[in-house]
Amino acid sequence: MTDIESVQKYIEEHQERFQRELxxxxxxxxxxxxxxxxxxVARAASWVADNLRxxxxxxxxxxxxxxxxxxxxxxxxxxxPTALVYGHYDVQPPEPLEDWVSGPFEPTVRDGNLxxxxxxxxxxxxxxxMKSVEAWIQATGSLPIxxxxxxxxxxxxxxxxxxxxxESRRADLTCDCAVVSDxxxxxxxxxxxxxxxxxxxFYEVTLTGPxxxxxxxxxxxxxxxxxxxxxxxxxxxxxxxxxxxxPGFYDDCRPLADWxxxxxxxxxxxxxxxxxxxxxDALFGEEGFSTLERKWARPTCDINGLTAGYQGEGAKTIxxxxxxxxxxxxxVPDQDPEAIAAAFCRFVEERVxxxxxxxxxxxTGCRAVLVPVxxxxxxxxxxxxxxxxxxxxxFIREGGSIPIVxxxxxxxxxxxxxxxxxxxxxxxxxxxxxxxxxxFEKGTRTSAHLWQELARRE
Amino acid sequence: MTDIESVQKYIEEHQERFQRELxxxxxxxxxxxxxxxxxxVARAASWVADNLRxxxxxxxxxxxxxxxxxxxxxxxxxxxPTALVYGHYDVQPPEPLEDWVSGPFEPTVRDGNLxxxxxxxxxxxxxxxMKSVEAWIQATGSLPIxxxxxxxxxxxxxxxxxxxxxESRRADLTCDCAVVSDxxxxxxxxxxxxxxxxxxxFYEVTLTGPxxxxxxxxxxxxxxxxxxxxxxxxxxxxxxxxxxxxPGFYDDCRPLADWxxxxxxxxxxxxxxxxxxxxxDALFGEEGFSTLERKWARPTCDINGLTAGYQGEGAKTIxxxxxxxxxxxxxVPDQDPEAIAAAFCRFVEERVxxxxxxxxxxxTGCRAVLVPVxxxxxxxxxxxxxxxxxxxxxFIREGGSIPIVxxxxxxxxxxxxxxxxxxxxxxxxxxxxxxxxxxFEKGTRTSAHLWQELARRE
Numbered sequence: 001m002t003d004i005e006s007v008q009k010y011i012e013e014h015q016e017r018f019q020r021e022l023x024x025x026x027x028x029x030x031x032x033x034x035x036x037x038x039x040x041v042a043r044a045a046s047w048v049a050d051n052l053r054x055x056x057x058x059x060x061x062x063x064x065x066x067x068x069x070x071x072x073x074x075x076x077x078x079x080x081p082t083a084l085v086y087g088h089y090d091v092q093p094p095e096p097l098e099d100w101v102s103g104p105f106e107p108t109v110r111d112g113n114l115x116x117x118x119x120x121x122x123x124x125x126x127x128x129x130m131k132s133v134e135a136w137i138q139a140t141g142s143l144p145i146x147x148x149x150x151x152x153x154x155x156x157x158x159x160x161x162x163x164x165x166x167e168s169r170r171a172d173l174t175c176d177c178a179v180v181s182d183x184x185x186x187x188x189x190x191x192x193x194x195x196x197x198x199x200x201x202f203y204e205v206t207l208t209g210p211x212x213x214x215x216x217x218x219x220x221x222x223x224x225x226x227x228x229x230x231x232x233x234x235x236x237x238x239x240x241x242x243x244x245x246x247p248g249f250y251d252d253c254r255p256l257a258d259w260x261x262x263x264x265x266x267x268x269x270x271x272x273x274x275x276x277x278x279x280x281d282a283l284f285g286e287e288g289f290s291t292l293e294r295k296w297a298r299p300t301c302d303i304n305g306l307t308a309g310y311q312g313e314g315a316k317t318i319x320x321x322x323x324x325x326x327x328x329x330x331x332v333p334d335q336d337p338e339a340i341a342a343a344f345c346r347f348v349e350e351r352v353x354x355x356x357x358x359x360x361x362x363x364t365g366c367r368a369v370l371v372p373v374x375x376x377x378x379x380x381x382x383x384x385x386x387x388x389x390x391x392x393x394x395f396i397r398e399g400g401s402i403p404i405v406x407x408x409x410x411x412x413x414x415x416x417x418x419x420x421x422x423x424x425x426x427x428x429x430x431x432x433x434x435x436x437x438x439x440f441e442k443g444t445r446t447s448a449h450l451w452q453e454l455a456r457r458e
Numbered sequence: 459m460t461d462i463e464s465v466q467k468y469i470e471e472h473q474e475r476f477q478r479e480l481x482x483x484x485x486x487x488x489x490x491x492x493x494x495x496x497x498x499v500a501r502a503a504s505w506v507a508d509n510l511r512x513x514x515x516x517x518x519x520x521x522x523x524x525x526x527x528x529x530x531x532x533x534x535x536x537x538x539p540t541a542l543v544y545g546h547y548d549v550q551p552p553e554p555l556e557d558w559v560s561g562p563f564e565p566t567v568r569d570g571n572l573x574x575x576x577x578x579x580x581x582x583x584x585x586x587x588m589k590s591v592e593a594w595i596q597a598t599g600s601l602p603i604x605x606x607x608x609x610x611x612x613x614x615x616x617x618x619x620x621x622x623x624x625e626s627r628r629a630d631l632t633c634d635c636a637v638v639s640d641x642x643x644x645x646x647x648x649x650x651x652x653x654x655x656x657x658x659x660f661y662e663v664t665l666t667g668p669x670x671x672x673x674x675x676x677x678x679x680x681x682x683x684x685x686x687x688x689x690x691x692x693x694x695x696x697x698x699x700x701x702x703x704x705p706g707f708y709d710d711c712r713p714l715a716d717w718x719x720x721x722x723x724x725x726x727x728x729x730x731x732x733x734x735x736x737x738x739d740a741l742f743g744e745e746g747f748s749t750l751e752r753k754w755a756r757p758t759c760d761i762n763g764l765t766a767g768y769q770g771e772g773a774k775t776i777x778x779x780x781x782x783x784x785x786x787x788x789x790v791p792d793q794d795p796e797a798i799a800a801a802f803c804r805f806v807e808e809r810v811x812x813x814x815x816x817x818x819x820x821x822t823g824c825r826a827v828l829v830p831v832x833x834x835x836x837x838x839x840x841x842x843x844x845x846x847x848x849x850x851x852x853f854i855r856e857g858g859s860i861p862i863v864x865x866x867x868x869x870x871x872x873x874x875x876x877x878x879x880x881x882x883x884x885x886x887x888x889x890x891x892x893x894x895x896x897x898f899e900k901g902t903r904t905s906a907h908l909w910q911e912l913a914r915r916e
Contacts, residue, residue, distance in 0.1 A: 198675060202773045211737025217656060217788055217858030221700070221758030222732075222749050224742035228696060228761050231783075235693035238686060242679070274680075279669025280813035284682035291680045300679030303686050304776050305767035310784060315660045315821060317786045318762050325689075326768060328775045330678055355738035363773060400675030 003140045007448045010139040011131070015441055018131045019114070021051065022440070025089070025123050026107040026116040032067055032090035032157050041067045041153050044089045048130075048151050055134035057149070064161035067153030071169075074133070074147045080455050082146035082175040084412070086404065087126025087182065088155035091118035092429045099431035112437055119435035121428035125181040125421050126151060128440060132447035144455035148173055155182075159404050166411040177377040178408040179450070181443060183420030186267060186396055188436075191389045191446075193381055194418035195373050196296065196397030197405060199331030200365035201340050202304070205233065205348055206324045208357045213309065216317040224353040227308040227323040233351045234325050237301050242286035242294075244301050244329075246347045249340065254333040254370070256297050263395055264292045296397035300330045328365075330399055337364040366403045371415045380453035381417045388446025419446070461598045465906045468597040469589070473899055476589045477572070479509065480898070483547070483581050484565040484574040490525055490548035490615050499525045499611050502547045506588070506609050513592035515607070522619035525611030529627075532591070532605045538913050540604035540633040542870070544862065545584025545640065546613035549576035550887045557889035571892040579886035582893035583639040583879050583901065584609060590905035602913035606631055613640075617862050624869040635835040636866040637908070639901065641878030644725060644854055646894075649847045649904075651839055652876035653831050654754065654855030655863060657789030658823035659798050660762070663688065663806055664782045666815045671767065674775040682811040685766040685781040691809045692783050695759050700744035700752075702759050702787075704805045707798065712791040712828070714755050721853060722750045754855035758788045786823075788857055795822040824861040829873045838911035839875045846904025877904070 001009070011018075030044035031037040045068040049059045052072035062069040067090060075082075094104035094117045102108035107116035114124065129149065136143045150173075152162050166173060186192040207226035214223065239245055256264075269292050275283055285294040294300070304327060309320030329340060341362050352358040371378060373395055385393040398418075405416045421443035427433045459467070469476075488502035489495040503526040507517045510530035520527040525548060533540075552562035552575045560566035565574035572582065587607065594601045608631075610620050624631060644650040665684035672681065697703055714722075727750050733741055743752040752758070762785060767778030787798060799820050810816040829836060831853055843851040856876075863874045879901030885891045 200675070200775065202775060204773075209736075209738060214736060215858060216758070216760045216762060216786055217658070217856070218753065219736060220760045220786075220788055220857060221752040221756055222741060222743050222857075223736050223738060224740075225760050227764055228692070228759070230764070231689045231692035231761060232696075232698075234686070234689035238690075240690075275813075278667075278672060278677060278681050280667060280681060282682075282812035283680060284812045284814075285680050294679040295676065298679055300674070301686070302674045302678045302683050302775070302777050303689060303766065303781075304674060304774060305769050305778065306685055306688070306764040306781060307769045308761065309763035311763050311765045315662075315784065315786065316762060317658065317660060317760070319760050320763065323761075323764060324769075326773065328674055328678075328773065330675055354740035354742045355733075356742075398675070399678060400673060 004449065004452050006139040007135045008445060010135040011441070011444055011448060014135070018444065019437065019440070022114070022124060022127050023107040025127065026118055027105055029105045030090050030153065031093050032154050034093060041090060045070050045153055048089050051130060052149060055130060056137035057133065062165060064165065066161050069153070069162065069165050070151040072149040074137070074143050076142050077144060077146045077455070080145045082148065083451070083454055084148040084150060084173060084175040084178045084408070084414070085129045086178055086180045087129065087149070087151045088122045088153065089151055090153040090156050091123070092121070092156050096431060101432055109437065113434040114437055114440070115432055115434045117433050119433050120422040120426040121433065122155065122182045124435035124440055125443065128181060128421060128443035129179070129447045131444045132451065135448055136451060144452050147451070148175060162404060163407050163411065166407055170411060173412055175412060175414055177414050178412070178416040179419060180402070180405070180416055181419050181421055182402070183398060183418050184422040184424050184426065185420060186394050188423060189391065191385050191391065191393045192396045192420060193373070193378065193385070193393045194398050194420060195371045195378070195395050196333065197369040198399050198401055199335060199337055199368035200328060200401040201331060201337040202326065202328035202363050202365060203344060204324060204326050204361040205230065206322065206359045206361070207352065208322050209355065210319060210321050213318040213321050216319050219319050223319060224356040225319045226356050227320050229351070229353045229356050230308065230323040230325050233348050234303055234327060236351060237327070242284065244299065246343050248343055249299070252334045252336060252339070253299060256293060260297065261293065264290065264296070267292065267394060295399045297332055299332050299335060301327065303327050330401070331368050333368045333370040335368065337367060366401055366406045369405050369409065369416070371417070375415065377415065377417060377454065381419055381450060384446050384449035384453045385419070387449045389442050462907065462910050464597040465593045466903060468593040469899070469902050469906060472593070476902065477895065477898070480572070480582060480585050481565040483585065484576055485563055487563045488548050488611065489551050490612050492551060499548060503528050503611055506547050509588060510607060513588060514595035515591065520623060522623065524619050527611070527620065527623050528609040530607040532595070532601050534600050535602060535604045535913070538603045540606065541909070541912055542606040542608060542631060542633040542636045542866070542872070543587045544636055544638045545587065545607070545609045546580045546611065547584070547609055548611040548614050549581070550579070550614050554889060559890055567895065570896060571894050572898070573890055573892045575891055577891050577893035578880040578884040579891065580613065580640045582898055586639060586879060586898060586901035587637070587905045589902045590909065593906055594909060602910050605909070606633060620862060621865050621869065624865055628869060631870055633870060633872055635872050636870070636874040637877060638860070638863070638874055639877050639879055640860070641856060641876050642880040642882050642884065643878060644852050646881060647849065649843045649849065649851045650854045650878060651831070651836065651843070651851045652856045652878060653829045653836070653853050654791070655827040656857050656859055657793060657795055657826035658786060658859040659789060659795040660784065660786035660821050660823060661802060662782060662784050662819040663691065664780065664817045664819070665810065666780050667813065668777060668779050671776040671779050674777050677777050681777060682814040683777045684814050685778050687809070687811045687814050688766065688781040688783050691806050692761055692785060694809060695785070700742065702757065704801050706801055707757070710792045710794060710797070711757060714751060718755065719751065722748065722754070725750065725852060753857045755790060757790050757793060759785065761785050788859070789826050791826045791828040793826065795825060824859055824864045827863050827867065827874070829875070833873065835873065835875060835912065839877055839908060842904050842907035842911045843877070845907045847900050
């Protein structure tokens with residue numbers, strides 16, 4: 001029996017215990033944003049640390065000013081590459097509780113799915129890596145590569161202490177690639193490698209007109225109305241074909257490669273299902289691009305919030321003193337959030353009317369990420385998935401942003417393999433979050449293959 | 459001594475008592491919008507009715523489903539014209555209380571002004587007519603014309619029961635003109651006749667996109683964002699020169715007459731003071747018109763409120779499910795609110811993007827009013843003001859709308875004389891509302907002259 005055969009046999013034989021352990025972890029309400037859960041969050045960290053120790057890793061629980069970071073490592077493969085697995089043991093708040101079929105912290109199996117808060121995001125997915133590591137060490141006495149596992153407790157609150165942790169341990173954490181399982185497959189039975197993420201930059205534009213709300217009969221038409229002005233500014237950002245109108249906005253956009261457009265077009269994307277899911281009778285977006293291209297690979301501009309004047313029932317005919325718009329842009333590779341911010345501010349300021357004052361609260365956010373799909377690491381992941389899921393992965397991109405991926409690039413200088421075992425309907429951040437037990441096992445098997453494939457990367 | 463001399467002597471001799479009585483009325487917190495004040499509102503109605511009875515009028519307190527209407531009348535001048543005086547004994551809420559120097563219902567004299575909620579709007583102003591009536595009847599035994607006083611208690615909540623009252627008593631209330639003192643002089647020592655009011659029409663536009671807020675990374679750019687769409691629709695309503703862009707909007711607008719533009723230009727309007735009062739470093743409005751022309755005689759379009767998506771602190775990068783804009787138009791004479799409403803709805807609907815649903819809550823409001831300044835009634839008012847204030851009035855218009863004036867026109871078929879004794883800085887609807895005691899006396903004297911001048915109208 002080869003090493004990998006022993007490892008896969010171990011995974012098969014211990015699958016039920018793995019599930020029982022996952023249930024135990026899911027029972028801990030480690031809601032990082034909720035101060036009253038602080039002890040439970042710490043309990044989850046200890047549980048993860050103990051589990052990694054039992055698996056055979058060296059482990060340190062690193063305290064931060066917030067919740068602890070669990071760092072486990074194996075350095076017994078000198079000369080072999082090093083991977084850094086990132087995951088998080090904290091979860092989103094479970095509310096609204098009344099919408100859960102079974103309690104968010106009472107993990108329950110229905111139809112082959114395990115329902116609980118954190119089932120897919122991210123306890124269940126990161127646990128696949130913890131168990132593959134155990135399987136290797138317990139079944140063969142070692143791992144084929146060196147490994148860091150960095151499991152944090154603050155992902156759901158924006159990872160405020162993780163970059164400093166990476167900075168301060170940059171030398172210890174030297175590695176060849178990062179691995180994150182916190183995304184989804186393209187569809188059931190269609191595992192995916194997410195090789196692109198969008199960047200993000202967002203703004204709050206506040207226009208102030210009169211020093212208090214004014215009677216629109218007595219003053220209307222004679223003073224600049226900040227809400228009228230805001231509508232103009234925000235409307236000008238996009239034309240009727242969904243193209244962003246800020247000068248130079250598209251200059252640095254990396255266009256979609258032919259193979260990407262072909263690959264996206266070949267995916268069995270259910271446009272009607274998508275439309276029904278969002279509850280609209282038609283879709284709308286940038287002319288000349290498909291829905292998947294718009295979602296994954298074209299920059300976008302969305303007003304996220306508007307606040308001005310009277311918001312109660314009925315009418316109050318005023319010229320509001322103030323109008324605020326929140327607006328965000330999703331960026332594609334090679335766009336520089338700082339250059340976009342400068343161009344955005346110029347665009348807004350040029351449209352401010354006489355007498356209106358403008359303040360822009362600007363957040364540069366993060367750059368887009370594009371992982372080279374032909375790298376040895378990515379190809380190793382392709383082979384691992386092919387063996388673990390019995391089918392090769394599709395390459396997809398994602399419209400969302402995962403800032404920590406950019407930190408791995410900028411601080412540790414490595415690319416991240418985004419290997420998602422979840423499904424698009426796993427209800428992450430919503431009631432009835434779930435994770436397929438079949439995907440849990442396939443993810444664990446794939447993870448075990450991955451360490452071997454990274455060792456024999458070509 | 460002529461009748462009018464006796465009347466003016468009576469006013470002079472009883473001025474202190476008149477002020478004491480006004481203080482009594484101002485002490486009653488008759489806040490019509492506040493359910494807990496219902497008894498106080500009724501007490502104010504009784505107080506007004508008693509006061510009119512003592513003056514020598516016949517009085518009826520007419521109950522409505524809301525607050526009562528006090529109707530006093532004198533019909534002892536057969537063959538003479540009949541005037542209908544309208545006023546209101548209800549007041550705005552006094553909040554914020556902490557900004558009042560003296561309590562809103564503890565009338566206090568400072569620097570010749572009486573400070574209290576309702577001092578100018580409208581208890582103090584309407585009381586001038588109640589006292590001139592008393593002076594005529596008590597000093598001479600009669601009034602030179604027939605008179606109705608209709609003093610309601612629901613003006614500050616939109617006069618919901620007044621039109622039905624006018625309709626049901628249309629025959630009893632037959633009259634030649636209406637008189638309302640609920641506006642302001644142009645400036646201290648510059649009494650004014652307000653001969654024009656703007657009309658009003660307002661809308662709530664609600665755009666619905668996805669059936670719930672969506673992640674702007676996962677869905678942004680692929681679905682119509684109702685907030686982006688709302689910004690476009692509302693921005694398109696006006697161009698950068700302040701001209702309304704709805705097709706046909708200006709077709710029926712009555713242009714300013716040459717004498718009006720000349721008269722407005724000759725008024726000592728303090729543009730810098732106005733600018734400082736609104737707290738802006740520049741003004742903005744329709745190209746080609748002065749500030750007074752914009753305020754008084756040009757149609758306007760103001761966004762009164764915006765509500766969409768995330769309104770809390772910081773960022774929440776969503777495609778909001780819904781976006782709502784409240785928008786109102788002030789109309790000038792000859793514009794038809796119903797035609798404007800139809801054109802507005804068309805304009806909005808043409809701009810709704812694929813998949814977005816649009817609902818428009820439409821309020822036709824009221825038409826603009828323009829009183830002929832050369833009518834016998836208006837000329838009688840000019841002479842009365844000349845005698846009461848010692849200076850002829852200026853003719854001004856007003857950007858606000860007083861729907862009840864349109865009711866007098868449509869139901870009773872009479873024009874309304876808007877004879878304001880207040881000042882622009884009287885803080886109506888705001889803390890520290892006031893009314894000049896000198897204006898209170900001059901208003902009372904003018905009112906006494908008015909009944910005589912209406913009797914000898916030419």
